[in-house]
Amino acid sequence: AGSNTFRIETTARREGEHYVIDGQxxxxxxxxxxxxxxxxxxxxxxxxxxxxxxxxxxxxSLLLVPTDTPGITLHPIPMRGIEGLHQYTVFFDGCRVPAELLVGEENMGSMALFNSLNPERILASAVANGMTHWLLEQACNYARERRVFGERPIGAYQAIQHPLAECRIQLDASRLLTYRAAWAFDRDLDLATIGTYGNMAKLTAADLAIRTCDRAIETLGGAGFSEEYGVIYLWDACRLLKTAPITREMILNFIGEHVLELPRSY
Ligand SMILES: Cc1cc2nc3c(=O)[nH]c(=O)nc-3n(C[C@H](O)[C@H](O)[C@H](O)COP(=O)(O)OP(=O)(O)OC[C@H]3O[C@@H](n4cnc5c(N)ncnc54)[C@H](O)[C@@H]3O)c2cc1C
Structure with a gap:
């Protein structure tokens, strides 16, 4: 979904024992x-x-639709950001599914929807933390070995070392936010609390992954762009997590409105 989940335009109308889905x-x-x-x-x-x-x-409402149902067509969209999985525009054209595939109650799908969007955000945080961890490993391995002036490795230079140390500290903070969100979800706390924790974790983890990727590239110099080291391959993936599954702006809107109780601007 895009930023405004409540404006979803794909419709389903009840016809006897079926729903008929139209949209994209x-x-x-x-x-x-x-x-x-x-x-x-x-x-x-x-x-x-x-x-x-x-x-x-x-x-x-939520419908669990078999992907081989007549009326569904997939159009691939050439995109970057997720290795190994492709993105599609999915068209539903008079797609008939049995009414028993409704999940929960008709018209009341939002609650179940947020119950699946929240863990997706927590998962995105964990993915971002994992990328930060790997990027720091690559950067530090390189910084311990690479010598440019004399025998001192570049990892000894504080211009290289301190930004990596900062990322390492922030990785612990980010992980703790992620664990708190996962804990809240596992304990079935109320949706608003899980949403708050999940959003905070996702924003922090995505920002940190982008910053760490930048620092790792800086540390490796030209090697930061080489296929051999692979660091550059994570650039798209780190940046994607700032935008999907929810944008940074929509997280800040959520925290502004629901945590700080500030008025809504839109
Ligand atoms: C690689 C990839 C894979 C994806 N996979 C899926 C998937 O499997 N399933 C799925 O449902 N979606 C998927 N998405 C969609 C993704 O969730 C959306 O792209 C994302 O939520 C942003 O929505 P949008 O693209 O419609 O941007 P828009 O909603 O058009 O927003 C554009 C910009 O305007 C900003 N903006 C909009 N409204 C406000 C506001 N009120 N205040 C401040 N800023 C605002 C946004 O933050 C954003 O920066 C995927 C996207 C990508 C890139």
Whole structure:
């Protein structure tokens, strides 16, 4: 989904014992590898939700759709950022699925949706922390060996050493935020708390991965761009986690509104 989950335009209408899905989804990762896909659909139009002053979260439903259902077509989108998995625009054109594939209650899919978006953010944090860990290893291994002026390795120079040390300290902080979010999810705390912890962890971990990747490239100099060391391959992946699965701006909006209780600007 994009930044405004509540504006999802793919619809499903009930016809007897089936739902009929129409619409499209963009940047869907790895659907060619899946037997089923969890599709968020609008079952009550936004206009009706607004006119009847229903809660903003009302009107979305979840359907567990077999990917070989007639009416689904996949269009690959050439993209970077995730190694080994492709992204697709997925078209639903009069796609009929049995009503029993509804997950939870009709129109009440938002809660279940956030129960799957929160762990995705926690997982993204863990992925970012893992990349930071690996990048620091590569940078330090290189900095211990590389000698440019005399016999002292570049890792002794504080211009190289201190930024790496900072990243190492922040990695512990980032991991603790990630563990706190995972702990909250495992203990089934309320959605707002899990959302807060997951968002804080994801923003911190993604920012740190980008910073560490930059520092690792700096440490390796020209080798930072070589295929042999592989550091440059993580640049896209680190940067992606600032944008997906939720953008940095939407996390700051969430924290501003729900933690700091500041007014919403949009
Ligand atoms: C490689 C890749 C894989 C993906 N895989 C999936 C997937 O499998 N499934 C899936 O559902 N989605 C997937 N996505 C989509 C991803 O979740 C969205 O791209 C992301 O949430 C941003 O939405 P958007 O692209 O529509 O950007 P937009 O919503 O158009 O936002 C554009 C910019 O405007 C900013 N912005 C928008 N509204 C506000 C506001 N109110 N305040 C401040 N700033 C704002 C955003 O932060 C962003 O910087 C994937 C994306 C990528 C790049």
């Amino acid at each position: 989804k963009t940047y869907i990762t790895g659907i060619d590898q899946c037997d089923h896909v969890l599709v968020v659909v609008r079952t009550t139009p936004v206009e009706q939700v607004e006119a009847q002053q229903l809660p903003r979260a009302y009107g979305l």
